[in-house]
Amino acid sequence: MSYIKITETPSNYDNLERMDTSSILLKMNNEDKKVADGVAAVIPQITNLVDALAVRFISGGRLFYIGAGTSGRLGILDASEIPPTYGLPHERVVGLIAGGDTAIRKSVEHAEDDAEQAWKDLLNHDINVNDVVVGIAASGTTPYVIGGLNDAKKKGILTGGITNNPGSPLALVADIPIEVNVGPEFVTGSTRMKSGTSQKLVLNMISTALMIKIGRVKGNKMVNMQLSNDKLVDRGTRYLVEGLGISYEEASELLKEYGSVKKALDAARK
Known part of the structure; x- marks a missing residue:
């Protein structure tokens, strides 16, 4: 053809x-x-x-x-x-x-x-x-x-x-x-x-x-991103501040504890 x-x-x-x-x-x-x-x-x-x-x-x-x-x-x-x-x-x-x-x-x-x-x-x-x-x-x-x-x-x-x-x-x-x-x-x-x-x-x-x-995004956020550098850790922390209405310091500690935005969000909302 x-x-x-x-x-x-x-x-x-x-x-x-x-x-x-x-x-x-x-x-x-x-x-x-x-x-x-x-x-x-x-x-x-x-x-x-x-x-x-x-x-x-x-x-x-x-x-x-x-x-x-x-x-x-x-x-x-x-x-x-x-x-x-x-x-x-x-x-x-x-x-x-x-x-x-x-x-x-x-x-x-x-x-x-x-x-x-x-x-x-x-x-x-x-x-x-x-x-x-x-x-x-x-x-x-x-x-x-x-x-x-x-x-x-x-x-x-x-x-x-x-x-x-x-x-x-x-x-x-x-x-x-x-x-x-x-x-x-x-x-x-x-x-x-x-x-x-x-x-x-x-x-x-x-x-x-x-x-x-397939559920790798929540709202409009990359909640499953790898926290492989300071920029992404800061972004993840700000996602938690916005999503949970907590302080940056609290969000930072939560992110350190769970290692991902999604896991931190799920744990905080239980």
Whole structure:
């Protein structure tokens, strides 16, 4: 099936090298303004994925992101924020990138072209039917991602896909495709720009909504965050001051005693 490769279409601007700095930045900003609208258009699909994911997650399932290059790094970034922000073990949300950990910092040649490697990477984590695999690829054609989703589907595992080319192979293979059309990039084909920004927004929405739905947020507070530095200890203390109507000193002692905002809140309210 043919489709328009929006991520490869020419930029709306030309002769970029002749622009002054202010013009470059203003035009980039004008393009960036289109990203949120592109994401808004796919909220129904994101909703479907989050709801299906929450059911599996509550039953002990996990979320896996698979991607290459910028897309892979964004998946790893989102996954890495879950333990400190919401207090879950690292193995509940996992980001995998073509080329392995080396590819987080440096490009690994042809790693994304291996259609079999993603499944091998997933098997290293004992993936099973309770889990969900979300493939991320702006182009929607990355063999590493498409191969991983195909293999997951064969094993009865729910799959999602985030792409910036509607109708692409990734969109067709994913059980729940999220196709974000942000138009051509400011620099033609540079998908780390608008496409990458849209992926970051979608990933934020998926993981944050999931954490809220499984009870890792109370009111509007990160009550399960890891108290790993002075800033977060202070934030947790202020949460208790607000939530319980006690002094900062009392809240500080309560937090020291129980080690987490949620445990302190639960104990104080018994």
